Amino acid sequence: MRKRRLSSIGMVRRSRAMVTSPRLWKPRLVFWAGAFAIGIISAGFAWLADEAQTLFSGVVGGGGWRSYIPLALTPLGFMLCAWLAFRFFPGSQGSGIPQAIAARHLRDDEERGRFLSLRMVWAKITLTIIGLLCGASIGREGPTVQVGASIMMQAARWGGMAQARGLILAGSAAGIAAAFNTPLAGIVFAIEEMGRSYQARTNGVVLSAVILAGLASLALVGTYTYFGVSQAYAAFPGDWPLVIACGIIGGAAGALFSSATLKITRRIRRWRTDFPLSRTLIVAGCAGLVVAVIGVLSSGATFGTGYAEARGAIEGHALPPFFFIAKFLVSLASTISGIPGGLFAPSLSVGAGLGSTLGQIFGADVGLAAILGMAGYFAGVVQAPMTAFVIILEMTGNHDNVIPLMAASMLGYGTARLISPEPLYHSLARLFLADAIRRRRIEQQAS
Numbered sequence: 001m002r003k004r005r006l007s008s009i010g011m012v013r014r015s016r017a018m019v020t021s022p023r024l025w026k027p028r029l030v031f032w033a034g035a036f037a038i039g040i041i042s043a044g045f046a047w048l049a050d051e052a053q054t055l056f057s058g059v060v061g062g063g064g065w066r067s068y069i070p071l072a073l074t075p076l077g078f079m080l081c082a083w084l085a086f087r088f089f090p091g092s093q094g095s096g097i098p099q100a101i102a103a104r105h106l107r108d109d110e111e112r113g114r115f116l117s118l119r120m121v122w123a124k125i126t127l128t129i130i131g132l133l134c135g136a137s138i139g140r141e142g143p144t145v146q147v148g149a150s151i152m153m154q155a156a157r158w159g160g161m162a163q164a165r166g167l168i169l170a171g172s173a174a175g176i177a178a179a180f181n182t183p184l185a186g187i188v189f190a191i192e193e194m195g196r197s198y199q200a201r202t203n204g205v206v207l208s209a210v211i212l213a214g215l216a217s218l219a220l221v222g223t224y225t226y227f228g229v230s231q232a233y234a235a236f237p238g239d240w241p242l243v244i245a246c247g248i249i250g251g252a253a254g255a256l257f258s259s260a261t262l263k264i265t266r267r268i269r270r271w272r273t274d275f276p277l278s279r280t281l282i283v284a285g286c287a288g289l290v291v292a293v294i295g296v297l298s299s300g301a302t303f304g305t306g307y308a309e310a311r312g313a314i315e316g317h318a319l320p321p322f323f324f325i326a327k328f329l330v331s332l333a334s335t336i337s338g339i340p341g342g343l344f345a346p347s348l349s350v351g352a353g354l355g356s357t358l359g360q361i362f363g364a365d366v367g368l369a370a371i372l373g374m375a376g377y378f379a380g381v382v383q384a385p386m387t388a389f390v391i392i393l394e395m396t397g398n399h400d401n402v403i404p405l406m407a408a409s410m411l412g413y414g415t416a417r418l419i420s421p422e423p424l425y426h427s428l429a430r431l432f433l434a435d436a437i438r439r440r441r442i443e444q445q446a447s
Contacts, residue, residue: 030155030158031152031155031156031167031205031208031209032208032212033155034151034152034154034155034171034209035152035170035174035208035209035211035212035213035216036212036213036215036216037151037155037216038147038148038151038152038171038174038175038178038209038213038216039174039178039212039213039214039215039216039217039219039220040216040217040220041121041125041147041151042144042147042148042175042178042179042213042217043178043216043217043220044220045125045128045140045143045144045147045179046140046179048125048129049128049129049132049140049305052129052132052133053132053303053304053305055133056132056133056134056135056303056304057300057303057304059073060073060135060300060303061300067296067299067300068296070134070135070291070292070295070296070303071289071292071293071296072292073134073135073292074134074135074136074288074289074291074292074295075284075285075286075288075289075292076134076285076288077130077131077133077134077135077136077288078131078134078136078284078285078287078288078291078337078339079281079284079285079288080130081127081130081131081134081136081284081339081340082280082281082283082284082337082338082339083277083280083281083284084123084127084130085123085127085338085339085340086276086277086280086338087277088123089119089120089123089127090114091114091115091120091432092120092123092124092127092146092340093338093339093340094142094335094338094340094341094428095142095143095145095146095335095341095342095343095425095428096124096142096143096144096145096146096147096340096342097142097145097146097172097342097425098425098426098428098429098431098432099115099116099146099429099432100115100116100145100146100149100168100171100172101425101426101429102115102429102430102432102433102436103115103116103149103153103168104165104168104169105429105433106433106436108440109157111436111440112153113153114436115146115150115432116146116149116150116153116154116168117150117153117154118150118151118154120146120147120150121147121150121151123340124143124146124147124150124340125143125147127339127340128140128143128340128341128342131334131339131340131341132304132305132341134288135291135292135295135303135304136288136291136303136304136334136337136339136341137291137302137303137304137305137306137327137330137331137333137334137346138305138334138335138339138340138341138342138343138345138346139305139341139342139343139344139345139346140179140305140342140345141175141176141179141180141342141344141345142341142342142343142344143340143341143342144175144176144178144179144342145172145175145176145179145342146175147175148171148172148173148174148175148176148178148213149168149171149172149175150171151171152167152168152170152171152174152209153167153168153171155167166205166206167205169190169205169206170190170205170206170208170209170210171209172189172190173186173187173189173190173206173209173210174186174209174210174212174213174214175213176189176190176391177210177213177214177217178213178214178216178217180344180391180394180395181214181217181394182390182391182394182395183210183211183214183394184390184394185387185390185391185394186210186214187206187207187210188386188387188390188391189384189387189391190206191386192384192386192387230314230315230367230368230371230396230397230398230401231367231398232314232316232365232367232368232371232398232401233368233398233400233401234368234372234401234404239364239365239368239404240404241362242358242359242362242364242368242369242372243372243404243407243408243411244407244411245358245362246354246355246358246369246372246373246375246376246408246412247372247375247376247379247407247408247409247410247411247412247415248376248411248412248415249354249358249376250351250354250355250372250373250374250375250376250377250378250379250380250408250412251376251377251379251380251411251412251413251414251415251416251419252380252415252416252419253324253328253350253354253377253380254347254351254376254377254378254379254380254381254382254412254416255380255381255415255416255417255418255419255420256419256420257328257331257332257347257350257380257381258380258381258383258416258420258422258423258424259419259420259422260332261332261335261336261424261428262420262422262424262427262428264332264336265336265428265431266431268283268336268338269431280338283336283337283338284337284338284339287333287334287336287337287338288333288337290329290330290333291303291330291333291334294326294329294330295330297326298320298323298326301320301323301326301327302323302326302327302330303330305345305346305349306327306345306346306348306349306350306352307345307349309323309327309349309352309353310345310348310349310351310352310353310370310374313352313353313355313356313366313367313370314352314367314370314371314396315367316365316366316367317366318356318359318360318366319352319353319356319357321357321360322357323353323356323357324350324351324352324353324354324356324357324373327346327349327350327353328350330346331343331346331347331349331350334346343381343382343424344378347377347378347381347382348374348378348392350377351370351373351374351375351376351377351378352370352371352373352374353370353373354373354376354377355369355370355371355372355373355374355376355377356369356370356373358373359373368401371392371396371398371401371405372404372405372408373408374392375388375389375392375405375408375409375412376408376409376411376412377412378391378392378409378412379408379409379410379412379413379416380412380413380415380416381416381424382423382424382425383413383416383417383423383424384413384423385406385409385410385412385413386409388409388412388413389402389405389406389408389409392405393405
């Protein structure tokens, strides 16, 4: 009896020691603080991005000579962003999602730090805002993934946490959830796109990060749906030809964008080998000029994220028939330019424009067609159908279209796989990994 009593007293003491142990609680507190920070910074990033677009529209709007300002402002702004990224912040170029994927495959903390660090948080936000101030067709959502992963990796360093791969996954998911106010999409994105080798033991880490980041974001901006609430509904069988067309055509267009991005990016990387800085600036200036010319010809409709145009289409206001082609071209030019900026919002805008055009051809509801076009095209670009339909479902608040959205996303994904088997983000991540391996070999040879 006495032995049992002593044993129970020992267990109580050990449990109290575990509860009060700094070694146990410090990593958790730092992790929770990191997740909250992701939500707060994401909300601030969203506000800054909106203000940047408003300022650009105010400068170039109003007609007359001001509408031609982008012909100078946009190329020069692109060159400034590309120069800053090349000279001071290597690893900040592009979406940010490929960098987070690449960092998950690196084992050395110093190599990860080139892609994920507090320095990169500041750089990614600042350069994306500068890009939006110049009218670039970029979004903040992909950069928010790199920002979230960077914050979580810094939290891991401060808290002495060792699960780097799982924490990068959690930070990325929290970034997507906070950027769009779509917690389910954040989790699905982590499973489907970020972690093709997702492990069940990271469930709690990802869920905790998404919940805490979401709470912080909700505290600042409240509850909202990104594109408002859609009432459109796909009737069976009358609207299903539209569902099929949006899925197949949207997937083919998304695959074309993905394939063109990879081919042009690889050729640019080879071309600028001998004169990296000067040729980087030439590419950025030419890409900025393309964006400016198309933007001026479209009366400014293709500048920026395309959020207003996409939301208008979802609300039933038909977009010009060839808007999606113009937005496709400026998004491609912005992506290959070498400036920081994401693909999510511009891709949704292209998809909404494509759906709007198909809806007019089929004589269907424009709002419904826009949503289906977004699903097909976005799934074709990122080749992640679950993420596509979940994120659009949460952004539009309409659960009556679950099956049509799933069908359009799967058709888009299947069509894209036939045309371009290489997933865009993972292919771009391999380029960053190749740079890291090349740098490591050079350092080893030097030592």
